[in-house]
Amino acid sequence: MIPRLAAAPPPSVRVRAPGKVNLGLRVGPVGDDGYHPLATIFQAVSLFEEVTATQVTPGAGISLTVSGPQADAVPTDESNLAWRAAALLAERTGLAADVQLHITKGVPVAGGMAGGSADAAAALVACDALWEAGVPRPDLVELAAELGADVPFSLLGHTAVGTGRGDLLTPAMTRGEFHWCFATQREGLSTPTVFRRFDELAGPSTPRVAPADDTAIMHALRAGDPVALGKALHNDLEGPALDLRPELADVVEVATESGALGVVVSGSGPTVAALGRSRQHALALGAAWTAADVVDAVWCATGPAPGTQIVTPMRA
Ligand SMILES: C[C@](O)(CO)[C@H](O)COP(=O)(O)OP(=O)(O)OC[C@H]1O[C@@H](n2ccc(N)nc2=O)[C@H](O)[C@@H]1O
Numbered sequence: 001m002i003p004r005l006a007a008a009p010p011p012s013v014r015v016r017a018p019g020k021v022n023l024g025l026r027v028g029p030v031g032d033d034g035y036h037p038l039a040t041i042f043q044a045v046s047l048f049e050e051v052t053a054t055q056v057t058p059g060a061g062i063s064l065t066v067s068g069p070q071a072d073a074v075p076t077d078e079s080n081l082a083w084r085a086a087a088l089l090a091e092r093t094g095l096a097a098d099v100q101l102h103i104t105k106g107v108p109v110a111g112g113m114a115g116g117s118a119d120a121a122a123a124l125v126a127c128d129a130l131w132e133a134g135v136p137r138p139d140l141v142e143l144a145a146e147l148g149a150d151v152p153f154s155l156l157g158h159t160a161v162g163t164g165r166g167d168l169l170t171p172a173m174t175r176g177e178f179h180w181c182f183a184t185q186r187e188g189l190s191t192p193t194v195f196r197r198f199d200e201l202a203g204p205s206t207p208r209v210a211p212a213d214d215t216a217i218m219h220a221l222r223a224g225d226p227v228a229l230g231k232a233l234h235n236d237l238e239g240p241a242l243d244l245r246p247e248l249a250d251v252v253e254v255a256t257e258s259g260a261l262g263v264v265v266s267g268s269g270p271t272v273a274a275l276g277r278s279r280q281h282a283l284a285l286g287a288a289w290t291a292a293d294v295v296d297a298v299w300c301a302t303g304p305a306p307g308t309q310i311v312t313p314m315r316a
């Protein structure tokens with residue numbers, strides 16, 4: 001008998017992109033475009049989104065599936081940031097927008113850790129490789145900024161200062177590894193809602209100048225000093241996030257009482273980030289949160305982590 005040959009799987013590319021925490025986040029007054037000028041220091045952490053882009057028959061269009069924790073909270077239509085990234089890349093390169101995307105979530109959804117932004121960055125890189133578009137890196141970064149303020153940092157990774165909307169990036173020098181534990185809540189917070197609450201709480205007294213960067217954080221990073229970093233963590237959106245979610249104060253308190261070197265709301269929240277002395281201490285902070293029953297889930301990670309990377313190159 002002649003053995004039947006299995007059909008070869010279609011070409012595909014698998015790409016990984018990190019989530020982030022803002023070590024410092026200073027917010028200026030809202031501009032006419034509805035965006036706030038920021039001075040922020042991003043750190044990418046070892047919680048990763050994976051996007052697999054698979055070739056489909058010409059004319060099939062874009063399709064998208066999602067798996068992993070909280071997958072049911074993520075849209076699978078054209079509102080998904082990864083879908084929008086594929087469509088934007090096709091439009092700008094003149095290539096056909098034909099691809100099957102699969103997202104494996106590893107970053108908390110709507111938690112202020114830029115999970116959707118990581119999907120957009122990963123989809124840009126995956127489709128660029130699958131379609132052999134060869135878009136130069138600076139052009140990919142421009143497309144990333146069009147998709148969202150956090151998307152360029154997901155491409156870059158490691159640690160970086162962000163100005164403008166948070167999309168103008170300068171890599172920051174760091175030494176060593178920092179050990180984080182993140183407390184997440186089942187119900188996320190909407191980023192525009194938190195910025196709006198910031199405006200309401202700041203009132204007309206918001207300084208009319210662009211906010212300054214955080215030199216204490218930069219010194220701590222360069223020295224690889226987690227104690228100094230813990231003391232310097234700062235987030236102007238923490239007040240509005242706590243105002244919208246008063247119960248987050250308990251999460252901050254439990255981590256502080258458990259000896260965290262620093263505790264801060266991540267980005268627009270509601271995720272709370274606690275910095276540990278070591279990997280074991282970060283795990284212990286997570287255990288303290290779970291024992292106190294103030295969180296829905298805990299996620300331990302290290303930073304800095306690399307930016308968007310192809311993990312499985314095109315397989316035909
Ligand atoms: C809170 C942070 O995560 C800190 O890194 C980011 O500033 C948010 O970045 P993002 O989610 O990628 O934001 P986008 O998707 O570009 O914008 C969503 C909404 O957030 C608000 N927004 C965002 C960034 C910024 N610098 N000012 C803003 O006011 C605007 O209302 C905007 O319509």
Ligand SMILES: Nc1ncnc2c1ncn2[C@@H]1O[C@H](COP(=O)(O)OP(=O)(O)OP(=O)(O)O)[C@@H](O)[C@H]1O
Pocket residue numbers: 073074075079080081082103108109110111112113114115116117119120150188189191267268269
């Ligand atoms: N690929 C995606 N993954 C997750 N959410 C997505 C995605 N695309 C669109 N969304 C929508 O965007 C909302 C915010 O998702 P995301 O997980 O990126 O929030 P976030 O981490 O708070 O974002 P950021 O930190 O960039 O402000 C979700 O509630 C969801 O409805």
